[in-house]
Amino acid sequence: MRDDIASIFEQVLNRPVEITDDTDIVEDLGMDSLGVMNFVMAIEDFYDISIPLDRITQVQTVGDLIRAVEELRKGA
Amino acid sequence: MTILAKHAAYKTAYDMVRNMGIEPLSVRFDDVLSPTEGVLAGKKTILLGTNNYLGLTFDPACIEKSVEATKHQGTGTTGSRIANGSYDGHLRLEQELAKFYGRQHAMVFTTGYQANLGVLSTLVGRGDHLMLDADSHASIYDGSRLGMAEVIRFRHNNPDDLYKRLRRLEGVPGDKLIVVEGIYSMLGDTAPLKEIAHVKRETGAYLLVDEAHSLGVLGETGRGLAEQAGVEADVDFIVGTFSKSLGSVGGFCVSDNPDFDVMRIVSRPYMFTASLPPGVIASTLEALHQMQIRPELRANLMRNARRLHDGLTALGFETGPEANPIVAAVMPNQEIAVAFWKMLLDAGVYLNLAVPPATPTNNPLLRSSVSAAHTIQQIDTALEAFEHVGRQLGMLSADKRRVGAAS
Ligand SMILES: Cc1ncc(COP(=O)(O)O)c(C=O)c1O
Numbered sequence A: 001m002r003d004d005i006a007s008i009f010e011q012v013l014n015r016p017v018e019i020t021d022d023t024d025i026v027e028d029l030g031m032d033s034l035g036v037m038n039f040v041m042a043i044e045d046f047y048d049i050s051i052p053l054d055r056i057t058q059v060q061t062v063g064d065l066i067r068a069v070e071e072l073r074k075g076a
Numbered sequence B: 001m002t003i004l005a006k007h008a009a010y011k012t013a014y015d016m017v018r019n020m021g022i023e024p025l026s027v028r029f030d031d032v033l034s035p036t037e038g039v040l041a042g043k044k045t046i047l048l049g050t051n052n053y054l055g056l057t058f059d060p061a062c063i064e065k066s067v068e069a070t071k072h073q074g075t076g077t078t079g080s081r082i083a084n085g086s087y088d089g090h091l092r093l094e095q096e097l098a099k100f101y102g103r104q105h106a107m108v109f110t111t112g113y114q115a116n117l118g119v120l121s122t123l124v125g126r127g128d129h130l131m132l133d134a135d136s137h138a139s140i141y142d143g144s145r146l147g148m149a150e151v152i153r154f155r156h157n158n159p160d161d162l163y164k165r166l167r168r169l170e171g172v173p174g175d176k177l178i179v180v181e182g183i184y185s186m187l188g189d190t191a192p193l194k195e196i197a198h199v200k201r202e203t204g205a206y207l208l209v210d211e212a213h214s215l216g217v218l219g220e221t222g223r224g225l226a227e228q229a230g231v232e233a234d235v236d237f238i239v240g241t242f243s244k245s246l247g248s249v250g251g252f253c254v255s256d257n258p259d260f261d262v263m264r265i266v267s268r269p270y271m272f273t274a275s276l277p278p279g280v281i282a283s284t285l286e287a288l289h290q291m292q293i294r295p296e297l298r299a300n301l302m303r304n305a306r307r308l309h310d311g312l313t314a315l316g317f318e319t320g321p322e323a324n325p326i327v328a329a330v331m332p333n334q335e336i337a338v339a340f341w342k343m344l345l346d347a348g349v350y351l352n353l354a355v356p357p358a359t360p361t362n363n364p365l366l367r368s369s370v371s372a373a374h375t376i377q378q379i380d381t382a383l384e385a386f387e388h389v390g391r392q393l394g395m396l397s398a399d400k401r402r403v404g405a406a407s
Helices: A002-013 A032-048 A053-058 A062-075 B004-021 B060-073 B088-101 B113-125 B138-145 B159-168 B193-203 B224-227 B259-268 B278-293 B298-314 B332-345 B377-390 B398-405
Strands: B031-032 B036-042 B043-047 B105-109 B129-133 B150-154 B178-183 B205-208 B235-239 B249-257 B326-330 B352-354 B364-367
Touching: A032 B150, A032 B178, A032 B377, A053 B150, A062 B332, B036 B178, B043 B138, B060 B159, B060 B259, B088 B129, B088 B249, B105 B113, B113 B138, B113 B178, B113 B193, B113 B205, B113 B235, B113 B249, B113 B259, B129 B138, B150 B159, B150 B398, B178 B193, B193 B224, B205 B332, B235 B278, B249 B377, B298 B352, B298 B377, B332 B352, B332 B364, B332 B377
Parallel strands: B129 B150, B129 B178, B178 B205, B205 B235
Antiparallel strands: B031 B036, B036 B043, B105 B249, B235 B249, B326 B364, B352 B364
16 A cells, blocks of 8 residues: 555655655655645545545654555445 | 744744735725725725625715614624624514525624634534535635534535545435535636536535625626526525625525524524624625615626736736636746735735635735726726736736737
8 A cells, every 4th residue: 555655645746755654744745735635635536535634634644644544445 | 932933834934025025914004095995105006805896895875874873773782692682683684685595594693704613513513524625715614623524625616526525425324515615715716516516416415605705796686606507496505794795794694494593502603702783784784785786786896807807817817717806816936926916016006915825726826806896997007017017027928918919
């Protein structure tokens, strides 16, 4: 799943990225709020889920994101 | 370090603007002469960013009613309606709004901001689903946080994306409420309401439209985008404000929902704040009346909107997709936006400087809002100022002008 997420990051940011579970999405990848929104929407499309706003605000690192996506896919 | 040090990033951004010798937040009008003219630093300035769509702030009938009500009933109600009771004007205004929209129920709030807070936090609760357009106004986002519903954003003005998200919720318990705006306040684009109404019917969701910028602006009789799109029957709740086309302050919600009035005893932003003062209620009632008996106001407004929108487009500026009373020119970056804004002000034209994250993209905007009260001369003066400054800042090439004018 991390590879898929990395390639979605690359599409949105238009440059290669290296990520680990500890990568901070805003700090380490330099995303602004619009970038984060576009990225979240791309993730939602890819996994056919909607991530509610309160869940998005809890996500800081790539690891948080992977957990959120896994939980939402299980719930669906 | 103080308790407010956590906002340092915002302060830094604001200081950057200030270092350019500009204080957008401290524009102080020495005087306001009319709906379209003010005095700034001793100089007459065209007001082109006021949301005063019908120019009713100086309407003699509205002023007279307001003065009369203030003299008879005082300057304020000094309390909420649930604690202190309603004045006759509050009830009459609610009746008139319901009648205007052809709905069973209406409820008046102290601002449009509070109307969104009060309605959104009450319509949906824990276990429900609130579907917000990603570019929603701050009051809609804040309203969504006041309640306990799950909040899902869909791509701006994208009914397919909305449909996809509602389909994912198929079989999930809880009410679903879609929230869109009639005219979006930054770029002046309208929601694709026919298509959204279709999605609503397909998925069994409820639909709320915030007509803050479209009341008195869109539709045959000024009822807004729902009327213009011919889908009023699909819109369960309309929210709006008195602070734009009606030239005062306050907000409202209208609906045919039979349980509507329960909101009066559960909606906290309705219950725990003072009600509107008599003078405001009286001018709003009169403005609602004037809006209905003077359809020419809407015609003038649209004439001016088209003139500014088409004029800016012809000059080579990138504007919003539709010629509505909100006309925004997209700026390439913050430095140019701030300089442009300041030079327009020096040229006697005042409008809104909007910077990310308040804007839908990463570009700053120079946001104008046109009024029915603007003269064609004022619109043309603004266009000339835009052209002059645009050239000085190297944004407009001579070529672009020709291309624009030819198309
Ligand atoms: C879309 C929208 N909704 C609500 C509001 C709030 O209106 P008010 O100024 O009455 O609080 C505004 C304006 O600020 C708005 O643009």
